[in-house]
Structure formats: C-alpha cells, structure tokens
Amino acid sequence: MLNGVNLYLIGMMGVGKTTIGQPLARHFGYQFVDTDHFIERATGQSISTIFAQSGEAIFRQLETATLAEVSARTCKVIATGGGIVLKRENWSFLRHGVIIWLDVPVEVLQNRLRHDANRPLLHHDDLRENLIELLNERQALYAQADIRIRVAQTDTAEQVVQRTIAAIADACEQKRQLDQHLERLNAEVPFQLHDPNKN
Ligand SMILES: Nc1ncnc2c1ncn2[C@@H]1O[C@H](COP(=O)(O)OP(=O)(O)OP(=O)(O)O)[C@@H](O)[C@H]1O
Numbered sequence: 033m034l035n036g037v038n039l040y041l042i043g044m045m046g047v048g049k050t051t052i053g054q055p056l057a058r059h060f061g062y063q064f065v066d067t068d069h070f071i072e073r074a075t076g077q078s079i080s081t082i083f084a085q086s087g088e089a090i091f092r093q094l095e096t097a098t099l100a101e102v103s104a105r106t107c108k109v110i111a112t113g114g115g116i117v118l119k120r121e122n123w124s125f126l127r128h129g130v131i132i133w134l135d136v137p138v139e140v141l142q143n144r145l146r147h148d149a150n151r152p153l154l155h156h157d158d159l160r161e162n163l164i165e166l167l168n169e170r171q172a173l174y175a176q177a178d179i180r181i182r183v184a185q186t187d188t189a190e191q192v193v194q195r196t197i198a199a200i201a202d203a204c205e206q207k208r209q210l211d212q213h214l215e216r217l218n219a220e221v222p223f224q225l226h227d228p229n230k231n
C-alpha cells in the first residue's frame with residue numbers, strides 16, 4: 033500500500049509517537065526509528081545531558097542531521113522529537129513521506145508527563161502553562177501534517193494504532209483515485225504542443 037514511503041509521526045512531547053510508532057511499524061513490515069533515541073545512541077548522551085551541556089541549538093542541529101539520514105532510507109516509521117516542526121529545513125525531509133500528527137489535549141499530556149523528568153523543555157512547577165505555551169507556538173506547524181489523529185483521554189494505544197492505520201489506508205486510497213482521475217484527464221485532453229507553422 034505504501035510502496036516503501038516513510039511514515040513520520042509528529043506532535044507534542046508525550047502524545048505517544050514512540051508508543052504508537054512501534055506497532056505501526058510492525059503492521060506495515062517497516063523498521064521503527066526514534067530520532068531522540070538515535071541521537072542518544074550516536075552521542076552516548078541523554079537528551080537532557082545534551083541540552084544541559086551543549087544547549088538546545090546543538091541538539092536541533094543533531095536532530096536535523098538525524099532526520100536527513102533516516103529520510104534517505106525507505107520503509108521506516110519515524111517517531112520525531114516534539115520540536116522537529118520548528119525548523120523550516122526539517123519540512124523538506126518530512127515531506128518525503130506521509131506526516132501524521134498525533135493531536136492530544138493538554139489535560140491528557142499533563143497527566144502523562146507529570147512524573148517525567150527526562151524532557152528538558154518541561155517545567156514541572158507549572159506544567160499546564162508550559163504545555164499550553166509550547167502548543168501555541170507549534171499548533172499551526174503540526175497542522176501542516178497530511179493526517180491528523182485526534183486522541184481522546186479514554187483512547188488506548190491500540191485504538192490509536194488502529195485509527196492511524198485506517199487513516200493511512202484512506203489517504204492512500206484518495207491518492208490512488210486522484211492519480212487515476214489525472215491519468216484519465218490526460219488521456220482525454222492530450223497536451224498539444226504549439227505548432228509555429230499554424231498561424
Ligand atoms: N493512548 C495512550 N494511552 C495511555 N497512555 C499512553 C498512550 N500513548 C502513550 N501513552 C503513554 O504516554 C507516555 C508518553 O508516550 P511517548 O513516550 O510514546 O510519547 P512521545 O510522543 O514519544 O514523547 P516525546 O516527544 O517526549 O518522545 C508514555 O508513558 C506512554 O506509555
């Protein structure tokens with residue numbers, strides 16, 4: 033169905049990109065890659081340590097280099113870092129594949145991330161405000177995805193996976209129909225070259 037085209041999962045910290053990406057990859061017979069994990073393995077440092085010792089700008093450079101490397105390959109489900117949408121350059125890689133936004137309400141994220149100490153951009157003294165601020169900055173960027181999956185408080189990971197698979201199938205079918213329609217149009221109205229000898 034996908035012909036090797038990569039799937040990119042985008043969205044805020046804690047939306048479930050890593051959790052959903054693994055079963056999604058199994059379903060399509062794809063390999064799962066997580067850009068955060070890739071960076072941690074390549075540098076031998078945790079994301080928190082990279083932020084603390086080298087700063088966010090260096091982390092973002094590593095993130096873009098990682099995205100470039102994995103985008104050169106096919107048959108991947110790629111869980112991206114929550115901030116991947118921030119750099120325009122990253123979109124040229126994301127657009128190589130199908131981009132899926134996992135859209136989860138702030139209240140749900142707040143619950144999931146309450147006890148998480150591994151995300152350097154989270155301030156636990158006012159987690160809710162912090163998440164709202166980040167989301168305000170990024171919402172319009174996430175919305176550029178090809179597919180938006182709205183996840184409710186009660187949705188299990190398995191339900192989200194099944195809904196995502198169905199949405200990908202729909203998107204592929206729409207693309208197939210559009211291609212077929214364009215092919216028919218091309219056959220009906222052949223492109224005519226201008227003949228300079230005819231007035
Ligand atoms: N549908 C779900 N229902 C309940 N819990 C979930 C669901 N999806 C993910 N979780 C839980 O939420 C937490 C965050 O999920 P995960 O680490 O997959 O998010 P992420 O998008 O990869 O975050 P990050 O951008 O920080 O890497 C995990 O503890 C995970 O088990």
Ligand SMILES: O=C(O)C1=C[C@@H](O)[C@@H](O)[C@H](O)C1
Nearest residue numbers: 045068079113114115151152
């Ligand atoms: O939302 C973000 O900017 C981040 C999300 C995480 O996945 C990591 O990539 C890092 O903590 C930054």
Ligand SMILES: [Mg+2]
Nearest residue numbers: 049050068111
């Ligand atoms: Mg993750």
